[in-house]
Amino acid sequence: MxxxxxxxxxxxxxxxxxxxxxxxxxxxxPKTEIDGVAVKKLTEEYGSPLFxxxxxxxxxxYKNLFRIFRSRYPKIQMTWSYKTNYLNAVCSVFHNEGxxxxxxxxxxxxxxxxxxxxxxxxxxxxxxxxENALIRAIEEKAKIHIDHFDELYxxxxxxxxxxxxxxxxxxxxxxxxxxxxxxxxxxxxxNGEATEALRRIAIxxxxxxxxxxxxxxxxxxxxxxxxxxxxxxxxxxxxxKSQFGLVLDYIDMGGGLxxxxxxxxxxxxxxxxxxxxxxxxxxxxxxxxxxxxxxxxMPTLFLENGRVLIxxxxxxxTQVLANxxxxxxxxxxxxxGGVNILFTSFWYKHKISPAQQTSVxxxxxxxxxxxxxxxxxxxxxxxLPTLKKGDQLVVHHVGAYNVTQWxxxxxxxxxxxxxxxxxxxxxxxxxxxxxxxMSLESIPAKLQTGVK
Amino acid sequence: MAxxxxxxNLAVSESGFLFVPxxxxxxxxxxxxxxxxxxxxxxxxxxxxxETVVDSYDIDLYTFEKDFSDFITQLKNHKLIKEL
Ligand SMILES: Cc1ncc(COP(=O)(O)O)c(C=O)c1O
Numbered sequence: 001m002x003x004x005x006x007x008x009x010x011x012x013x014x015x016x017x018x019x020x021x022x023x024x025x026x027x028x029x030p031k032t033e034i035d036g037v038a039v040k041k042l043t044e045e046y047g048s049p050l051f052x053x054x055x056x057x058x059x060x061x062y063k064n065l066f067r068i069f070r071s072r073y074p075k076i077q078m079t080w081s082y083k084t085n086y087l088n089a090v091c092s093v094f095h096n097e098g099x100x101x102x103x104x105x106x107x108x109x110x111x112x113x114x115x116x117x118x119x120x121x122x123x124x125x126x127x128x129x130x131e132n133a134l135i136r137a138i139e140e141k142a143k144i145h146i147d148h149f150d151e152l153y154x155x156x157x158x159x160x161x162x163x164x165x166x167x168x169x170x171x172x173x174x175x176x177x178x179x180x181x182x183x184x185x186x187x188x189x190x191n192g193e194a195t196e197a198l199r200r201i202a203i204x205x206x207x208x209x210x211x212x213x214x215x216x217x218x219x220x221x222x223x224x225x226x227x228x229x230x231x232x233x234x235x236x237x238x239x240x241k242s243q244f245g246l247v248l249d250y251i252d253m254g255g256g257l258x259x260x261x262x263x264x265x266x267x268x269x270x271x272x273x274x275x276x277x278x279x280x281x282x283x284x285x286x287x288x289x290x291x292x293x294x295x296x297x298m299p300t301l302f303l304e305n306g307r308v309l310i311x312x313x314x315x316x317x318t319q320v321l322a323n324x325x326x327x328x329x330x331x332x333x334x335x336x337g338g339v340n341i342l343f344t345s346f347w348y349k350h351k352i353s354p355a356q357q358t359s360v361x362x363x364x365x366x367x368x369x370x371x372x373x374x375x376x377x378x379x380x381x382x383x384l385p386t387l388k389k390g391d392q393l394v395v396h397h398v399g400a401y402n403v404t405q406w407x408x409x410x411x412x413x414x415x416x417x418x419x420x421x422x423x424x425x426x427x428x429x430x431x432x433x434x435x436x437x438m439s440l441e442s443i444p445a446k447l448q449t450g451v452k
Numbered sequence: 453m454a455x456x457x458x459x460x461n462l463a464v465s466e467s468g469f470l471f472v473p474x475x476x477x478x479x480x481x482x483x484x485x486x487x488x489x490x491x492x493x494x495x496x497x498x499x500x501x502x503e504t505v506v507d508s509y510d511i512d513l514y515t516f517e518k519d520f521s522d523f524i525t526q527l528k529n530h531k532l533i534k535e536l
Contacts, residue, residue: 006510009485009488010482010526011485013479
């Protein structure tokens with residue numbers, strides 16, 4: 001006798017009269033493969049949890065964004081924001097597409113150099129550039145984006161001592177009508193600090209002012225903020241030309257375009273809420289046509305986008321460790337990936353799909369990681385089919401910031417693989433092992449006895 | 453071994469629809485959920501339910517025991533059964 005197909009028993013309460021607060025239960029379409037490679041096969045070979053990055057998606061995102069900007073303004077240079085994801089393989093895909101490197105620390109600068117990126121193709125941002133890094137950057141003609149007056153004078157002194165000219169721009173912060181204001185980075189526009197800094201630079205023979213930079217914020221939902229930001233930089237550029245006859249090589253509009261991840265507290269899905277990339281590109285490029293530059297002087301528009309180019313190219317495969325009932329009867333699912341490796345779950349409601357065919361019955365659940373810490377919550381509320389221990393889940397849109405901000409905590413950080421355009425799978429970062437972690441430590445001699 | 457009591461005015465329809473006259477609440481049960489609920493109403497003990505399910509469904513005992521416990525917790529939560 002063949003037995004009937006089993007499905008766990010479930011009971012679902014109806015909420016009539018008003019919409020259930022989680023919206024209509026979306027039917028979770030299983031995500032059984034990534035770029036044609038079965039999820040199951042990936043974890044059989046590389047373990048769980050597992051980060052998977054799609055080369056194809058990165059290239060597609062890059063080409064798409066480049067095309068959108070290029071069709072609006074002829075001189076575009078993309079730079080890859082290392083902090084968003086600086087795994088060598090990921091950076092290499094971007095460099096292969098033509099992106100320069102955008103770095104914010106000596107560590108990132110050295111990473112770019114080790115990948116063979118020439119100094120002149122590196123944009124050096126951030127408030128923390130130590131003396132050695134500055135010397136190297138001046139020597140190698142990297143584009144140094146000055147963050148504050150202390151740094152400005154340090155560069156002047158170093159360049160004088162070295163008898164070199166540093167290639168510099170300043171980062172400008174400004175009121176673009178959004179809250180909170182990002183006025184901590186760079187020189188302020190409204191209070192005149194930016195123009196003051198530009199005057200000092202313009203008359204210093206050891207500094208070559210080649211550009212202006214702003215990065216107005218991250219996950220920016222307003223196109224108008226970009227239009228305002230670009231207008232203000234264009235105004236400064238016009239001032240530099242009229243007062244000093246100085247023509248800039250570039251204007252760098254930073255990153256900050258949102259990826260299609262839904263923020264916590266956002267009721268609508270990101271796709272329904274966000275402007276299109278074309279609308280952002282219109283807002284960013286339009287003010288450039290107000291420059292008092294001749295057509296052959298027009299500056300290059302630099303972009304430093306991170307999340308919009310990589311988020312949807314990254315997946316985290318996890319598996320169910322246990323099902324539980326919370327005291328109020330709500331279902332809780334414990335998975336093997338915690339917030340220590342999925343930092344972005346603090347601000348995103350990540351889309352999560354089962355990786356196998358499941359029952360049609362869905363239930364609202366909370367998803368927790370394995371960390372034994374109350375903060376370890378991946379989703380507070382998500383409608384999912386019933387799952388059993390060992391079932392797999394795929395967390396979507398995790399390509400940005402996770403594999404740079406992840407923390408090693410109570411266990412080892414997992415493998416990261418890349419599914420290549422030809423469908424092959426490459427290990428691009430090995431999981432740590434205990435010896436590697438412990439090799440960084442030492443035990444003082446007097447502590448080496450005790451209970452064994 | 454455990455036995456449960458189901459209020460006598462509760463009945464599941466063939467399609468798995470459950471109406472609670474006292475509160476006006478409504479629920480849906482999946483097929484196996486309805487079957488188990490009917491067995492509970494008949495007064496079956498848990499051991500008996502385990503045997504029936506494992507005999508007729510493609511499932512091992514331990515997995516089903518876990519799912520059964522979870523199902524019972526949900527029913528209790530919705531105040532649809534009481535443990536005797
Ligand atoms: C200076 C700078 N440029 C670019 C980025 C990339 O930002 P996003 O990932 O929002 O595009 C950042 C990130 O905060 C940044 O600080």
